[in-house]
Amino acid sequence: MPLYILAAALEIAGCFAVFSWWRGASVLWLIPGALALAGFAYVLALAPETHAGRSYAAYGGVYIAASLLWLWLAEGTRPDWADVAGAGLALAGAAVILFAPRG
Numbered sequence: 001m002p003l004y005i006l007a008a009a010l011e012i013a014g015c016f017a018v019f020s021w022w023r024g025a026s027v028l029w030l031i032p033g034a035l036a037l038a039g040f041a042y043v044l045a046l047a048p049e050t051h052a053g054r055s056y057a058a059y060g061g062v063y064i065a066a067s068l069l070w071l072w073l074a075e076g077t078r079p080d081w082a083d084v085a086g087a088g089l090a091l092a093g094a095a096v097i098l099f100a101p102r103g
Contacts, residue, residue, distance in 0.1 A: 001098075003047050004059045008066035010040035016074070054097060061094025 017033025047055040065087040068079040079087070 001062070003043055004062040004094075005066065007040050007044040007047075007059060008063045010036045010043060011063065012066060012070045014040060016070070058094040058097040061090035061092075061097075064090040 014033045014036030017029045017036065021027060021029040021033070044056070044059060047059070068083050068087050071077050071083075072079055
């Protein structure tokens with residue numbers, strides 16, 4: 001799970017840098033953005049699942065929760081009850097994908 005959290009932080013930071021540039025910030029925002037997105041891809045590739053699709057599906061739940069945390073901490077908008085409930089459902093789904101016994 002720590003890899004997924006780090007991957008989410010890198011992906012969100014990288015996308016936010018591109019978003020900022022697109023909205024009028026300096027083109028220099030693209031440099032840390034590209035580095036963060038490259039780091040995201042590298043870190044997510046380190047996930048221990050034997051099937052990439054399963055690993056990416058589980059990561060999706062962590063990404064949803066991390067995006068709402070970014071909304072709150074970086075953008076100053078507190079998630080509402082529906083955001084929190086949705087993130088909880090997504091994390092529960094990620095846990096099922098990651099920890100379900102398989103034959």
